[in-house]
Amino acid sequence: MMEKPKVALIAHDKKKIDLIMFVKENLETFKACELYATGTTGKFLSEKLKLIVNTVHSGPLGGDIQIGSMLVEGRMDFVIFLRDPLTAQPHEPDISALMRVCDVLNIPLATNLATAEALVVELKSILKNSKT
């Protein structure tokens, strides 16, 4: 059987509830994945949904860069990053770096719920095929 897909889940503060709801709606799919998250997002996911999540530092303290480095090392397959486009972030350069690395390495990156839905369809298909 194929390894579990490795998925990074990240949300800015005003998008955290959206991410929790989205993951809750697709709980079985995400439970079948190996999950990673930035600090506060990961804490939320494990507290609210009892998910096992590997966390790195909080985004503003370098967490985005840590996820980026995992991408560079080939240790991440998908990124769902619900960004808040209406609030200035002190660590904008780190956010840009993470998204840039996704583009450099051709890693699927969803930055809004509509695209995140599409990634879930892909994840379901991968998980289904890994069983056969």
Ligand SMILES: O=C(CO)COP(=O)(O)O
């Ligand atoms: O700021 C973030 C991503 O840029 C997210 O960090 P937290 O999950 O620690 O809130």
